[in-house]
Amino acid sequence: MTSRIPYSFVGASCASLALAAASPAPAQQIIDLPAEDRTLELEFEELYRLGTLSGEEWEQFGDVQSVAFNAAGNLLVFDQHxxxxxxxxxxxxxxxxxxxxxxxxxxxEFGNAVAMAVMPDGRVVVADHDRQRYHLFAANGEFERMVRKPGSPSAWRMGPVRA
Structure with missing residues (x-):
């Protein structure tokens, strides 16, 4: 009697799989795609042109680590040159x-700043690897405070906020 239970269970399972395979899945939709690729026409608008070899000191970038825009449309460039x-x-x-x-x-001021990010409210956060802290600047550029980061600096990650 105990040997019949596994066989009947296996038989019922196989029958269910056979019925499922025979009927089309309701969530699956087949879409016919056009056979040809089409070329996209791209137009680029220059927003900024920055940097020079012979200009003001601030224009002579050498090791740009991060760039970002704030809500006012200003470009922020973090350079370690x-x-x-x-x-x-x-x-x-x-x-x-x-x-x-x-x-x-x-x-x-930084020991070894490694990354910069602009928050939605315009404040700027800078990660200082050597001092294991974040520096927070107000939207107007004034230093607000620093926050110590516990743990190993190698575990830090800073980047854009994804919604």
Whole structure:
């Protein structure tokens, strides 16, 4: 009697699978695609042109780590050229609005800044690898505070917020 239960269970399972395979799946839809690829026409609009070999010091980028736009349409460029570790805020016309950060020991100065991100409210966060902290700047560029990050710096990750 006990040997009949497994065989009947296997038989019922096989019958269910056979019925499922014979009927089309209601969630599956077949779509006919056109046989030809089509070329997309792309148009690019230049928003900014920054950087030069012979210009103002702030225009001579050498090691750009991060770029981002804020809500005002300004471009923020984080450059580590010659360990300058500065953030340059440039308006839509390409003019320098302000500089933020730089190497040093004081508030808003970096030991080894490695990344920058702009928050939706315009504040800027900079990760300082050597000092294991984040620097927070107000939307107007003023230093607000720093937050220590516990743990190993190698585990840090900073990037865009995905909704």
């Amino acid at each position: 010659d360990l300058a570790q500065k953030i340059y805020v440039v308006d839509p016309e390409g003019r320098l609005v302000r500089e933020m950060g730089g190497p040093g020991e004081g508030p808003g």
